[in-house]
Amino acid sequence: MRGFYIGRFQPYHNGHHRMVEEIAADVDELVLGIGSAGDSHSPRNPFTAGERIMMVTKAVKDFDVTTYAVPIEDLDRNSVWVSHVQSMSPAFDVAYSNNPLVIQLFKEAGVEVRQSPMFNRDVLEGTEVRQRMIEDRDWESLVPDAVVDVVYEIGGIERIQRVTASDGSEHVASDDDPNPC
Amino acid sequence: MRGFYIGRFQPYHNGHHRMVEEIAADVDELVLGIGSAGDSHSPRNPFTAGERIMMVTKAVKDFDVTTYAVPIEDLDRNSVWVSHVQSMSPAFDVAYSNNPLVIQLFKEAGVEVRQSPMFNRDVLEGTEVRQRMIEDRDWESLVPDAVVDVVYEIGGIERIQRVTASDGSEHVASDDDPNPC
């Protein structure tokens, strides 16, 4: 059986890692969908898809399950999102998510969804990890060792600190004016 | 004479219905532009273009005027919006709107615009109808009977309640983190 689990993985942290471990017990193969794959260099999405593929691939090597790390670019249309995911991913039998919108979309498309109370924890941890990166506090203990290596290799701390100093808009908008009118 | 009236119709409600009735007295044919046609499955835009076409078409059947329900997808460029609308719609002689941006764009393009104090009411009603759907309070009395049928046929109440439980972002963004940083 093949499972699908989606996250932005900005970055991949211990909360994700525990979930993958839990799901790995259920399935033969696991697809890790890397969401918002086109976003990077913002406070909330600091890392590129390529960087996140490295984090995920290196971190899950220890688990005894075949994994696929698949970037999913946003199409900005909820109505075709499931089809888009299905075309970008190896075929899967069950999706794992606690996000109500994701659950609703998969259900309307007839895809089985499994939830777990545990799935919520990672949400808090993602924000916490990035906040600590920005404030130069200990973030390394919240992520697998392989992720620490990747973040340092790419100069990730300097990057998130710099782009956070900017006006916070997600994209470079040639913007000379950070004050919303 | 052919008139054009645009709304998101999320859902089509009694405020829209009274306006269409008023406009119908002015014109021979009426185009109902269904705005943000590509958006769906969000708290503010719960219904697909196809579902809204059904609502509108069934609800206006009683009026003695030829109507066209035309989905208008967002192009995200105000400067070409009027041309886009004109290419998607049967040719029209006059546009009905109270939205200042819509009025300005049509005026710069040389299209006649008619306003009416009555046009504002629908704005409040759209939010009210969706809020009642979310809270399981009486929303049926605020919309034409045909719309009630469509909403139940498509499982619309369950959908808006579910997607409202999510983090409120309009699109599935592979988002494991509902907290804006």
Next chain:
Amino acid sequence: MRGFYIGRFQPYHNGHHRMVEEIAADVDELVLGIGSAGDSHSPRNPFTAGERIMMVTKAVKDFDVTTYAVPIEDLDRNSVWVSHVQSMSPAFDVAYSNNPLVIQLFKEAGVEVRQSPMFNRDVLEGTEVRQRMIEDRDWESLVPDAVVDVVYEIGGIERIQRVTASDGSEHVASDDDPNPC
């Protein structure tokens, strides 16, 4: 040596003008990148790219430097932004900016960036100019004379006042409901 300076220029004002004057002393040729080129008719981006090209071109005529006014449309991907700018602009040796995101992106791409404490002033002035336009107070003294002429020629004051009266969303979204849910 050729320099690159990017702004939205909504509108081009005295703060921009002083910066261009300062940069002009450094370089033989100057590219003025007109950011968010596809945006217009909103309170924060009232003017089209074509209107801003006119403002910039006419205003910098006095400076003794060859200038290029180049519209840069948003691609909504930070990771390819520098390549996009480089393909739209004559080749440049140095970029001038105080925006931390712009600086980070150019640095990661190996482009030299120069900063100046002076560069911040224009941010405040952009908002101030638009606010005065909206409130019919003196804005003419904050921009070069050539810009005053362009704004009047295109009916710019009426436009910004009208679109500000709307619900403030940046694009026409066929929106009958200004209240975010």
Next chain:
Amino acid sequence: MRGFYIGRFQPYHNGHHRMVEEIAADVDELVLGIGSAGDSHSPRNPFTAGERIMMVTKAVKDFDVTTYAVPIEDLDRNSVWVSHVQSMSPAFDVAYSNNPLVIQLFKEAGVEVRQSPMFNRDVLEGTEVRQRMIEDRDWESLVPDAVVDVVYEIGGIERIQRVTASDGSEHVASDDDPNPC
């Protein structure tokens, strides 16, 4: 039961009309999907979506079946095409097509498809009608009367003749060179 039938309808002609008549005997309601809705002003796609909506709506008025004319813009991704169609159209139970790609996509998505030998005829007729329009030969006898009216109202003959005189590329490409290299 609701059926779905898609075509480009450039223009809607007697071949389409006979098929609609045949399908109308099967279904209670019929959705007519107007494909390549964003294309116009080319030899192969001369008419806008709005113009085709008028042709279709006026021509099918005589049939005793509720019809919806729904423009379908191209997304250029076969893998999400069915979802896109489903979100733009009122829900349908069966699709009518003889196009092998359309059949394959609907089948993979689990949608019932019905074919008919008759469906092929319209293909030839579409090319024939446009060729006659270009050469000023009798095309009126190949389309319903309502379509003749629309084509004349919009200056359709002059348009197709002019754009055919151009280099035949489908879009304005700021093209000073009609010779493919």
Next chain:
Amino acid sequence: MRGFYIGRFQPYHNGHHRMVEEIAADVDELVLGIGSAGDSHSPRNPFTAGERIMMVTKAVKDFDVTTYAVPIEDLDRNSVWVSHVQSMSPAFDVAYSNNPLVIQLFKEAGVEVRQSPMFNRDVLEGTEVRQRMIEDRDWESLVPDAVVDVVYEIGGIERIQRVTASDGSEHVASDDDPNPC
């Protein structure tokens, strides 16, 4: 009076130059629209928008007319093309073109178009110039001196020769198979 003349300018050559000279006698200001601005690195569109801006700007310096070189990115919708051009360009009173599609689109939008038998020549010359570049034959005599300088500065000859050796598809399509099926 302000005129608008559009071309791909791949590259800007003597045929374009003579036309600009002719138009310059008619108008006070001239906008040179650089079409297909997003295309580059292909046999038919070898040069980036930025490179073409340099060619045009340097070459027209001698003429006694204020010029604007404005890149126009393709939107792939004929129906909104005129609005797109108008938003990217300073306002113009008359367009110069011999392209039947361009003429038709401007006419439907109510813009005056002027034609000249001379306008056709440049078409042949564009293909000829690129062919000579590819075959290392004399192309320099077909373009203004300023263009020769730009082409050499950017390594343009090596580029067009290389990309012509490829399979001729206009975009990198990760393509391991040059044979169309």
Next chain:
Amino acid sequence: MRGFYIGRFQPYHNGHHRMVEEIAADVDELVLGIGSAGDSHSPRNPFTAGERIMMVTKAVKDFDVTTYAVPIEDLDRNSVWVSHVQSMSPAFDVAYSNNPLVIQLFKEAGVEVRQSPMFNRDVLEGTEVRQRMIEDRDWESLVPDAVVDVVYEIGGIERIQRVTASDGSEHVASDDDPNPC
């Protein structure tokens, strides 16, 4: 050292396999870029990105090198293609290609490219494999065993045969007319 090798892999065949084997001797890690990731269900691009990820991942398991299979969606802009690839892929030191356009783009971006006479063979094989699939002749001997399994699991032969029966246009264009005008 990390290498990057791009192909459409429609499907992944023995020619690709031999190249990967050769490259594997050079590098510690290898990124396999799956080009035109958004294309599928056409004669030339029958398989989805997800299906191709499965083929590649299963086939290269035997090699003693860490591999990443990364889908690369087309952006249709040669000028930003390298940046796009770099953001989607783990960082790489050298690219392997014989495609002249790919080589030129990487070289202009300062990326080292390695060529090999062997690289050409796969081009012929891709077309040959698909042709045999269409004609129900032996294609299994031209691809790794793992690919045979994937193709049968997804019903790939039926799919390519069906879509080849269609008019050959790459996308569903709601097309009732297979004859190019």
